[in-house]
Amino acid sequence: MIESIEYWLHTHFSPAWAGFLGWVLVGAVYLGIFAILGLVLVYVERKVAAFFQLRLGPMRVGPWGTTQTIADAIKLLLKEPVTPDKADRFLYNLAPFFVVTATLMALALTPFGKHLQAFDIDIGLFFLLAVSSVGVVGILLAGWASDNKYSLIGAMRSGAQIVSYELSVGLSLVTMLLLTESLQLSEIIESQQAGWWIFRGHVPAFVAFVLFVIAGTAETNRGPFDLPEAESELTAGFHTEYSGLKFAFFFLAEFVNMFMIAVVASTVFLGGWMPFHLGDWAAFNAVMDFIPGPLWFLGKVVFIMFLMMWFKWTFPRLRIDQLLTLEWKYLLPLNLANLVLMAFVVLMKWHL
Numbered sequence: 001m002i003e004s005i006e007y008w009l010h011t012h013f014s015p016a017w018a019g020f021l022g023w024v025l026v027g028a029v030y031l032g033i034f035a036i037l038g039l040v041l042v043y044v045e046r047k048v049a050a051f052f053q054l055r056l057g058p059m060r061v062g063p064w065g066t067t068q069t070i071a072d073a074i075k076l077l078l079k080e081p082v083t084p085d086k087a088d089r090f091l092y093n094l095a096p097f098f099v100v101t102a103t104l105m106a107l108a109l110t111p112f113g114k115h116l117q118a119f120d121i122d123i124g125l126f127f128l129l130a131v132s133s134v135g136v137v138g139i140l141l142a143g144w145a146s147d148n149k150y151s152l153i154g155a156m157r158s159g160a161q162i163v164s165y166e167l168s169v170g171l172s173l174v175t176m177l178l179l180t181e182s183l184q185l186s187e188i189i190e191s192q193q194a195g196w197w198i199f200r201g202h203v204p205a206f207v208a209f210v211l212f213v214i215a216g217t218a219e220t221n222r223g224p225f226d227l228p229e230a231e232s233e234l235t236a237g238f239h240t241e242y243s244g245l246k247f248a249f250f251f252l253a254e255f256v257n258m259f260m261i262a263v264v265a266s267t268v269f270l271g272g273w274m275p276f277h278l279g280d281w282a283a284f285n286a287v288m289d290f291i292p293g294p295l296w297f298l299g300k301v302v303f304i305m306f307l308m309m310w311f312k313w314t315f316p317r318l319r320i321d322q323l324l325t326l327e328w329k330y331l332l333p334l335n336l337a338n339l340v341l342m343a344f345v346v347l348m349k350w351h352l
Contacts, residue, residue: 005022005025006018006022009021009022026108026118030104030107030108030118031104033107034100034103034104034107034252034256035252037252037255037256037259038251038252038255038256039069039070039073040069041255041256041258041259041305042069042072042251042255043058043065043066043068043069044305044309045255045309045312046058046065046068047065048306048309048310048313049309049312049313052310052313052314053313073248076244076245076247076248077244077245077248079243079244080243080244081243081244081245081246082241082243082244084146084147084148084241086147087145087146087147087241088144088145088147090145091141091144091145092141092142092145092146092241093246094138094141095138095139095141095142095145096138096142096242096246096249096250097138097249098134098135098137098138098141099135099138099139099142099249099250099253100249100252100253101134102131102132102134102135102138102253103135103253103256103257103260105131105134106128106131106132106257106260107256107259107260109121109124109127109128109185110260110263111185111186111189111263111267111272111273111297112273112294112297112298113273113292113293113294113297114273114293116273116293116294117185117186120184120185120186121184122182122183122184123183123184124183124184124185124186125173125177125183125184125185125188125264125268126183128260128264129166129169129170129173132166132169132219132257132260133162133166135162135253135257136158136159136162136163139155139158139159139162139228139238140155140156140158140159142155142238142239142242142250143155143156143158143237143238146238146240146241146242147241148240148241150234150235150236150237150240151234151237151238151239151240151241153234153237154227154228154229154230154234154236154237154238154239154240155228155237155238157227157228157237157320158221158227158228158237158238160320160324161218161219161221161225161227161228161323161324162219162221164324164327164328165215165216165218165219165225165327165331166215166219167327167332167335168211168212168214168215168327168331168332168335169212169215169216169219171211171332171335171336171339172208172209172211172212172215172335172338173208173212173264173268174339175204175205175208175335175338175339175342176197176201176205176208176268176269176342178339178342178343178346179191179197179200179201179205179342179346179351180197180268185267185272188267188268188272189267189271189272189273189274192271192272192274193274195271195277196269196270196271196274196276197268197269197271197351198269198270200351201342201345201351202345202350202351203341204338204341204342204345205269205342207334207338207341208269208335208338208342209265209269211331211334211335211338212264212265212268212269213261213265213304213307213308214311214331215327215331216261216264216265216308217261217308217311217312218323218327219257219261220254220257220258220261220308221254222254222258222308222311222312223311223312223313223315223317224311224312224315224316224317224318225317225318225323226312226317227317227318227319227320227323230317238250239251258305258308259301259305261304261308262300262301262302262304262305262308263301265304266297266300266301266303266304270300270304271296271300272296272297272300273293273294273296273297274293274296275288275289275291275293275296276288276296
């Protein structure tokens with residue numbers, strides 16, 4: 001289908017216009033994915049939260065409450081956008097676009113399947129880490145420009161949290177780079193043809209996976225690390241003064257960021273769209289190959305997102321001192337020790 005669209009564009013337009021329209025179509029598709037992901041994940045999280053709390057969740061709007069998030073989206077779109085009198089209007093309006101742009105740039109690298117990726121560059125993993133750091137700029141701008149003490153406290157918490165936990169996210173990925181020997185996401189997936197790295201990398205790979213999921217959950221400001229939005233203390237944190245579409249941008253970006261953490265984890269540790277194989281079991285492996293790659297990819301992503309939701313609805317919110325202690329006294333030293341251990345595994349060639 002992609003080839004037919006590309007052929008149609010090149011037969012009806014000049015090469016320059018065909019390339020431009022192709023990128024416009026890709027951008028429109030990813031904007032649609034961004035919106036749909038947000039709506040679906042909000043509904044799924046409500047149902048998962050209800051499951052853990054022994055209740056039903058949304059049930060009234062649509063079958064089993066499936067259109068509840070659509071009703072919420074319509075409500076947000078129709079709400080009047082209110083700007084505080086003393087807010088810095090330019091920065092106040094700019095902040096949500098920083099958050100959304102950073103998320104969309106990361107989403108463009110998502111390898112949904114073989115050759116099913118909009119943007120595959122040789123520094124893909126490094127690019128994802130760099131782009132994920134841009135989102136905190138929008139959060140800091142939102143907190144400062146709102147002229148609200150609760151928003152400012154939430155933004156400062158978020159800045160400290162993201163900067164701290166990015167160290168653990170980065171180190172856990174560097175640990176796996178010793179195995180993959182590449183930053184390109186497609187090559188990282190191809191390197192797992194003989195088996196997913198979480199199994200072939202032995203104990204250090206599993207430890208890196210656990211540390212990455214914990215640090216990634218913290219970096220997306222999700223519970224039990226949701227101190228920047230702590231409702232019991234800060235009303236709604238850095239987006240207290242936002243309403244309507246601007247609030248929706250922050251809300252959707254949080255869920256899409258959770259999706260991106262799951263994408264990176266499934267790509268680096270679980271083989272991305274690569275099927276699960278067991279040694280020389282030809283019949284079993286043939287059945288696994290029968291399942292399309294995009295289904296494998298989405299299944300792994302859903303599993304990791306479920307783990308992140310499980311964390312949120314199981315553990316109580318940490319205090320800010322506990323949150324920073326967890327990173328600097330526990331996760332960071334563990335990551336450094338695990339990196340050395342993985343270097344030893346690679347040196348001994350136990351992963352081959």
